[in-house]
Amino acid sequence: MSDDLKAAAEKVSRNAYAPYSNFHVGAAVRGANGTIYSGCNVENVAYPEGTCAEAGAIAAMIAAGETRLTEVYVVAASPTPVTPCGGCRQKLAEFxxxxxxxxxxxAEGVEMQMTLAELLPGAFSQSHLEGSTS
Incomplete structure (x- = not known):
């Protein structure tokens, strides 16, 4: 894990818009070219219609023209590490x-590492669509 990725996730977590849960999350992904993209959770009064931090970081990466990520760091306002939600696991596996x-x-600095395969065993992928008929 790179210190610059960690710093980016921690910094962006402070910008989270979480007036309903007060649960700030920041995520940073490293694109294949080495650039770091970050995102934070953004809640909405129509809770839970918000955006996850991981989705925001991925959106920033895609908006910049990159489609592959090589490293991910997620920090949450929790005493222990929090894994990405199911939807974000699938989004991370896409890229x-x-x-x-x-x-x-x-929030207290405790870290845990897993691979995308460990986070999402049996991930749904494009290979599942091959040969399908409509």
């Missing part, structure tokens, strides 16, 4: 290989 490391951290 990262199975062996991509995801580091999750709690």
């Amino acid at each position: 990262g290989d199975a062996e991509v490391r995801v580091t999750m951290a709690g």
Whole structure:
């Protein structure tokens, strides 16, 4: 895990818009070219219609023209690390290989690492669509 990725996730977590849960999350992904993209959770009064931090970081990466991520760091306002939600696991798997490391951290600095394959075993992929008929 790179210190610059951690710093980006921690910094953006402070910008989270979480007036309903007060649960701030920041995520940073490293694109294949080495650039770091970050995102934070954004809640909405029509709770839970918000945006996850991981989705925001991925959106920033795609908006910049990159489609592959090589490393992920997520920090949450929790005493222990929090794994990405199911939807974000699938989003991360869309843009990262199975062996991509995801580091999750709690507010007190405790970290946990897993690969995308460990986070989402049996991930739904494009290969499942091959040969399908409509």
